[in-house]
Amino acid sequence: MIKDLWSSLSESLVSLGELVRFLLRLIVNVPRSLVRYDLIVEQVYNAGALSLVIIMLCGLFVGMVLGLQGFQLLQRFGSEDALGTATAIGLVKELGPVITALLFAGRAGTALASEIGLMRATDQLSAMEMMAVDPIQRVVVPRFLGGVIAMPLLAAIFSLIGIFGAQLIGVQIMHVDSGSFWSQMRASVDLVDINEGIVKSLIFGVSCSLIAVYEGYNAVPTAEGVGTATTRTVVLSAVITLFLDYLITAMFL
Amino acid sequence: MRNSRALSLGTGLFMLLGFAALLFLTTQTTSRGISFGRKPHYDISAKFDNIGDLKVGAPVSMSGVEMGRVVSIGFDWNAYKAIVVMRIEAQYDKIPTDSDASIYTQGLLGGKFIGLTAGGAESYLKNQDRIDFTQSAFVLENLIGQFLANFAKSTAPAASAEKTQ
Numbered sequence: 001m002i003k004d005l006w007s008s009l010s011e012s013l014v015s016l017g018e019l020v021r022f023l024l025r026l027i028v029n030v031p032r033s034l035v036r037y038d039l040i041v042e043q044v045y046n047a048g049a050l051s052l053v054i055i056m057l058c059g060l061f062v063g064m065v066l067g068l069q070g071f072q073l074l075q076r077f078g079s080e081d082a083l084g085t086a087t088a089i090g091l092v093k094e095l096g097p098v099i100t101a102l103l104f105a106g107r108a109g110t111a112l113a114s115e116i117g118l119m120r121a122t123d124q125l126s127a128m129e130m131m132a133v134d135p136i137q138r139v140v141v142p143r144f145l146g147g148v149i150a151m152p153l154l155a156a157i158f159s160l161i162g163i164f165g166a167q168l169i170g171v172q173i174m175h176v177d178s179g180s181f182w183s184q185m186r187a188s189v190d191l192v193d194i195n196e197g198i199v200k201s202l203i204f205g206v207s208c209s210l211i212a213v214y215e216g217y218n219a220v221p222t223a224e225g226v227g228t229a230t231t232r233t234v235v236l237s238a239v240i241t242l243f244l245d246y247l248i249t250a251m252f253l
Numbered sequence: 254m255r256n257s258r259a260l261s262l263g264t265g266l267f268m269l270l271g272f273a274a275l276l277f278l279t280t281q282t283t284s285r286g287i288s289f290g291r292k293p294h295y296d297i298s299a300k301f302d303n304i305g306d307l308k309v310g311a312p313v314s315m316s317g318v319e320m321g322r323v324v325s326i327g328f329d330w331n332a333y334k335a336i337v338v339m340r341i342e343a344q345y346d347k348i349p350t351d352s353d354a355s356i357y358t359q360g361l362l363g364g365k366f367i368g369l370t371a372g373g374a375e376s377y378l379k380n381q382d383r384i385d386f387t388q389s390a391f392v393l394e395n396l397i398g399q400f401l402a403n404f405a406k407s408t409a410p411a412a413s414a415e416k417t418q
Contacts, residue, residue: 038257041264049267088282153271160274163282182281187364189282190310198275 022214023206025136026144033141043146047108047209051154054107055100059158062095063087063165070166071174080176084185087166088159092189092197096159098245101204104151105237109212112143113233116216117226125217140217144209151205152198159197196252203244208237293343294321295380299354299367300334305390307356307365313339315369320345323367339367341378349374355388365390 033040066087074080116139119125125135163185170176212233219229304326313321321341329336341348351372356365369384378384 042260044267045260045264048271049263052267052270092278092282150267150271153268153274156271156274156278160277185282187310187312191279191283194279194283197278 018218019210019214022217023210026141026210026213029134029137029141030145033137033145036138036142039138039142040145040149043142044149045146046111047104047143047146048150048154051104051107051150052157054103055154055158056161058099058103059096059161060165062099062158063091063162063167064169066090066095066162067166067169067174071170071176080170080174081180081184083166083170083176084163084181085188087170088163088185088189089193091159091162091166093193093200094245094249096162097155097197097200097204098241100151100155100158100201101208101241102238104147104154104204105208105212105234105241108147108150109208109233109237110230112147112209112212113216113219114226114230116140116143116213117219117229120217120219121221121223121226123221136217140213144213147209147212148202148205151208152201155197155201155204192252196248199252200245200248203248204241207240207244211236211240294340295343295346295378296324296338296340297348297378297380297382297384298336298338299384299387300329300332300336301354301356301387301389302334303389303392304335304337304356305358305365305392307337307367307390311364311366313341313367313369315345315348315371320348320369337367346377348378350376350378350382351386352378352384353386353388354384356390358391 067083070083070086071080074082074086116125119135119139125139128135128138167178167181171178171181215229215233215236219225307323307326309323309326311323312319313323321339323337324340325338327336327338328334348369349372351374353370353372355368355370357368358365372386
């Protein structure tokens with residue numbers, strides 16, 4: 001039994017090491033991939049612009065729920081005016097980056113993993129290698145960079161729409177004073193809070209995109225293998241995102 | 254060709270929207286971002302016995318009009334007092350030298366801010382000047398303590414008077 005435990009532990013350590021080696025390999029290849037910037041633009045479109053609708057819709061609903069719950073809670077203390085502060089800080093620091101990363105893993109991460117996994121399964125990656133085209137450089141790095149560029153922007157859009165959602169419920173429906181909603185927010189949200197959100201979403205962008213391309217690239221070249229890679233992408237991205245979120249929050253405090 | 258053009262357009266729109274959102278977050282939800290080009294300003298300081306929970310960035314106002322912000326809070330080891338440096342916008346350049354600075358609270362649970370009350374002097378505060386007349390933050394515990402002491406003092410003679418009668 002201890003032997004089993006040890007073997008599973010060493011197995012996960014090996015895959016963590018491989019993940020880091022894969023990341024280093026991607027970073028080394030970044031300068032050469034920048035030459036074909038049109039590929040990166042295409043991937044920013046795939047990862048970012050195509051995720052826009054789901055991000056905006058979810059941001060709106062999360063903001064509206066925050067407005068409603070925050071209003072109910074703050075009303076007990078007679079300080080509904082702090083609603084703007086509460087929702088803005090919650091969205092910018094935590095919910096924006098984290099929920100965006102989870103949605104990104106579900107919307108763009110799965111697409112990346114299954115796309116690259118299918119290329120592996122249909123031997124397209126091997127064909128590229130035969131034509132002396134490095135698949136890492138041609139396929140993997142542009143997708144990785146696309147995700148890294150798209151994530152902070154998506155998180156910012158999420159937070160923005162969320163704040164407007166909270167304003168919609170708080171000010172328009174619950175009649176919190178519009179002036180104090182915005183002015184209390186301005187007085188208590190600091191640039192440090194926004195920076196924390198940006199740093200978080202950048203790191204989540206790297207981790208989620210890395211996991212997606214890694215799982216796709218190393219997928220078992222069968223139909224089942226591609227399916228497993230997609231599932232693992234979502235599960236691993238979610239766990240790593242929440243774990244890193246705790247770490248970064250602790251560092252910023 | 255047309256396809257690639259549409260793709261670039263979509264990407265461009267996405268980037269624009271993303272950066273617009275970032276710009277909005279940094280300028281409209283925070284207190285700092287609003288001043289893009291740095292407005293001309295001058296700094297004045299004041300020493301307080303107790304600043305309560307006054308924070309850097311708190312507004313400085315006169316008659317309710319915001320004239321500047323607190324830029325730093327330090328400690329003077331000679332006088333054992335807090336030194337508060339305030340940055341006042343240059344357009345408000347006629348604050349008399351004998352003005353009075355007090356720390357007030359916004360609402361019941363709001364943050365602290367500094368309120369200036371104009372004095373009667375003919376000369377005006379300049380950069381690096383100091384306001385000498387200050388009033389500390391209103392600390393609820395002290396006030397309750399004072400109230401209790403006064404209450405005890407006022408009731409004690411009455412009680413003893415009752416006994417003699």
